Amino acid sequence: MSAGRSRAGDRLDALRAEGHAALIGYLPVGFPDVAGSVAAATAMVEAGVDIIELGIAYSDPVMDGPVIQHAVERALEGGVRVRDVFGAVEGIAATGAPVLVMSYFNPVLRYGVDAFARDLASAGGAGLITPDLIPDEAGEWIAAADAHDLDRVFLVAPSSSPERLASTAAASRGFVYAASTMGVTGERTSLGERAAELVTATRQAGAARVCVGLGVSTAGQAAQVAGYADGVIVGSAFVRPMLEASSPAQGLEAVAAVARDLSAGVRGADRAEARTR
Amino acid sequence: MDQPDRSLADSLATLEGPYFGDFGGRFVPEALIAALDELDTEYSKAKVDPGFTDELQRLHRTYTGRPSIITEVPRFAREAGGARIILKREDLNHTGSHKINNVLGQALLTKRIGKTRVIAETGAGQHGVATATAAALFDLDCVIYMGEEDTRRQALNVARMRLLGAEVIPVTTGSRTLKDAINEALRDWVTNVETTNYVFGTVAGPHPFPAMVRDLQRIIGEEARAQVLDLVGRLPDAVAACVGGGSNAIGIFHAFLDDAGVRLIGLEAGGDGVETGRHAATITAGAPGVLHGARSYLLQDEDGQTVESHSISAGLDYPGVGPEHSWLSSIHRAEYRPITDAQAMDAFKILCRTEGIIPAIESAHALAGAIDLGRELGPDAVILVNLSGRGDKDVETAARWFDLLDHDVAEKVAEIPGEQK
Numbered sequence: 291m292s293a294g295r296s297r298a299g300d301r302l303d304a305l306r307a308e309g310h311a312a313l314i315g316y317l318p319v320g321f322p323d324v325a326g327s328v329a330a331a332t333a334m335v336e337a338g339v340d341i342i343e344l345g346i347a348y349s350d351p352v353m354d355g356p357v358i359q360h361a362v363e364r365a366l367e368g369g370v371r372v373r374d375v376f377g378a379v380e381g382i383a384a385t386g387a388p389v390l391v392m393s394y395f396n397p398v399l400r401y402g403v404d405a406f407a408r409d410l411a412s413a414g415g416a417g418l419i420t421p422d423l424i425p426d427e428a429g430e431w432i433a434a435a436d437a438h439d440l441d442r443v444f445l446v447a448p449s450s451s452p453e454r455l456a457s458t459a460a461a462s463r464g465f466v467y468a469a470s471t472m473g474v475t476g477e478r479t480s481l482g483e484r485a486a487e488l489v490t491a492t493r494q495a496g497a498a499r500v501c502v503g504l505g506v507s508t509a510g511q512a513a514q515v516a517g518y519a520d521g522v523i524v525g526s527a528f529v530r531p532m533l534e535a536s537s538p539a540q541g542l543e544a545v546a547a548v549a550r551d552l553s554a555g556v557r558g559a560d561r562a563e564a565r566t567r
Numbered sequence: 568m569d570q571p572d573r574s575l576a577d578s579l580a581t582l583e584g585p586y587f588g589d590f591g592g593r594f595v596p597e598a599l600i601a602a603l604d605e606l607d608t609e610y611s612k613a614k615v616d617p618g619f620t621d622e623l624q625r626l627h628r629t630y631t632g633r634p635s636i637i638t639e640v641p642r643f644a645r646e647a648g649g650a651r652i653i654l655k656r657e658d659l660n661h662t663g664s665h666k667i668n669n670v671l672g673q674a675l676l677t678k679r680i681g682k683t684r685v686i687a688e689t690g691a692g693q694h695g696v697a698t699a700t701a702a703a704l705f706d707l708d709c710v711i712y713m714g715e716e717d718t719r720r721q722a723l724n725v726a727r728m729r730l731l732g733a734e735v736i737p738v739t740t741g742s743r744t745l746k747d748a749i750n751e752a753l754r755d756w757v758t759n760v761e762t763t764n765y766v767f768g769t770v771a772g773p774h775p776f777p778a779m780v781r782d783l784q785r786i787i788g789e790e791a792r793a794q795v796l797d798l799v800g801r802l803p804d805a806v807a808a809c810v811g812g813g814s815n816a817i818g819i820f821h822a823f824l825d826d827a828g829v830r831l832i833g834l835e836a837g838g839d840g841v842e843t844g845r846h847a848a849t850i851t852a853g854a855p856g857v858l859h860g861a862r863s864y865l866l867q868d869e870d871g872q873t874v875e876s877h878s879i880s881a882g883l884d885y886p887g888v889g890p891e892h893s894w895l896s897s898i899h900r901a902e903y904r905p906i907t908d909a910q911a912m913d914a915f916k917i918l919c920r921t922e923g924i925i926p927a928i929e930s931a932h933a934l935a936g937a938i939d940l941g942r943e944l945g946p947d948a949v950i951l952v953n954l955s956g957r958g959d960k961d962v963e964t965a966a967r968w969f970d971l972l973d974h975d976v977a978e979k980v981a982e983i984p985g986e987q988k
């Protein structure tokens with residue numbers, strides 16, 4: 291993992307020093323509208339989310355399950371633009387929480403990879419999570435992230451070979467995103483055993499920090515993952531109550547309630563495993 | 568036409584991927600990389616293993632019906648300025664199109680890898696039918712993803728797939744057409760990759776699909792080149808094929824890539840006309856970007872969102888195109904032109920009436936291209952056209968287009984959403 295100051299990495303380290311894992315919450319920008327997504331992310335931070343993952347709505351989200359697909363479809367129908375992400379990042383970063391942007395690659399490519407990195411950095415963004423960009427194809431993005439001092443979060447999966455774990459860990463900055471199971475985003479009743487094994491293997495492959503996402507939706511699951519990972523990434527469980535909300539105000543309340551619940555789970559975790567590693 | 572740039576290699580036909588010039592690659596979730604690596608490795612071994620190649624050849628001879636014949640169509644050619652027009656009859660293959668060439672290879676590979684379930688996307692239904700057929704033949708579980716819109720306009724093919732024992736899942740997200748079916752198939756694959764092989768239907772997608780599907784379709788051009796030489800005594804002046812993702816086109820082009828005197832013309836779906844924005848002319852009107860795992864031309868807006876394509880032909884209604892076509896276009900070795908719905912349907916009707924052959928509407932785009940080419944090149948020209956499929960699946964669409972149904976029925980049919988005219 292490259293050195294350099296990492297906003298997300300610093301936050302994970304600070305929380306670790308306090309004995310916690312981080313709660314990382316995902317929302318797509320522009321859902322229900324741009325201001326509404328900033329308000330929701332702000333409410334999440336106030337209710338205990340440590341790092342925000344702000345998604346860019348994309349027409350072909352192959353890593354996302356039905357809940358997030360619906361939210362991004364609604365964001366696109368509402369006319370959200372890629373450039374709206376920068377104002378939203380600025381607004382959310384004002385809370386003090388690091389903001390990572392999650393984007394499929396084509397919107398970034400179309401914007402211009404270096405221009406995107408430049409504008410993300412000047413908006414105060416921490417970096418970029420790239421679900422369909424592997425380090426092997428990411429030369430342009432890696433250079434741009436270096437030039438603009440941004441985190442780059444690549445993914446590993448239970449199917450990743452030891453060689454790929456090592457090359458992905460080496461190319462990442464901030465943390466490595468470990469997919470808990472083979473699959474897409476969405477709430478699951480149980481998390482695979484493989485998540486803990488994958489975190490261990492990714493650390494052995496050289497990653498300083500590993501956060502786990504895909505399928506985490508309950509406080510119990512969050513506590514379980516917080517027991518061995520540096521961060522717990524939750525998406526659909528935040529987005530679903532917003533999809534079901536009867537009003538924007540009720541949506542904010544519901545999102546804050548989810549954040550409080552998950553945060554209690556993360557903070558109450560038995561960190562024995564993490565401490566002794 | 569500019570001279571092709573041959574600086575890259577002595578032969579243009581040797582690229583094995585992942586890259587074709589600036590195009591291709593693997594822009595997919597990490598979770599799929601292991602499966603793509605496995606496919607790549609197993610395919611590399613299989614393609615030089617007589618146990619695999621002989622079996623595929625045997626299947627083609629005894630099941631597909633290969634070699635497919637060529638047919639010269641002089642009455643049709645009168646519409647084309649009197650040029651000699653020769654059809655490569657992929658429509659006569661078992662299941663009715665070129666798609667079976669690819670599917671049998673990938674099904675054999677699935678067996679070699681030891682997986683028990685195949686999934687596929689389909690637009691017109693031809694690739695889905697071919698995959699369901701191979702799954703029945705090889706005793707594999709089979710799930711086909713098809714945009715809900717396409718399940719309506721190709722309802723007969725949905726029934727065919729179900730008869731063959733496949734589960735057909737209508738996809739209700741996004742534009743509800745082929746691109747969304749691919750998204751859904753990719754999601755299934757990420758989740759079930761341990762048991763499941765993705766039998767991709769065209770020369771797009773992440774490596775190794777563009778190179779592997781091309782290799783499996785190359786037989787079209789290899790046969791046709793020899794057949795035309797035999798019939799005419801020389802190579803054709805031009806080869807025409809329709810381009811959806813580009814598999815039938817690359818299949819017939821490849822044997823001619825190094826024949827510098829043979830023009831290669833890909834016909835894209837021009838829909839209502841490129842100027843209307845309602846079309847699927849990806850190379851003609853798109854821009855380079857990343858979709859479904861590869862860098863290639865695609866129809867996108869200024870934010871990089873995929874733009875919905877439009878075509879009367881479900882099989883060409885795709886906003887992307889295979890990376891090797893983007894490369895062949897960029898080095899000026901192949902040309903890509905749009906054909907409107909109306910031009911395609913005119914050519915469709917002419918072939919029916921002059922030669923007694925009902926083509927797939929996809930293939931009718933190639934026929935329309937050949938009419939234009941014949942008029943440009945004159946009566947001495949020889950034009951080879953890939954007749955990629957037959958029109959049985961399109962009879963309802965054509966009947967509505969030409970208003971051939973009795974009035975009551977026509978009104979009933981008109982209520983089916985997703986089709987105008």
Ligand SMILES: Cc1ncc(COP(=O)(O)O)c(C=O)c1O
Binds near residue numbers: 956
């Ligand atoms: C008969 C026929 N031709 C052409 C196509 C387009 O695919 P490709 O461009 O991969 O040949 C299809 C796709 O469904 C088809 O059914």
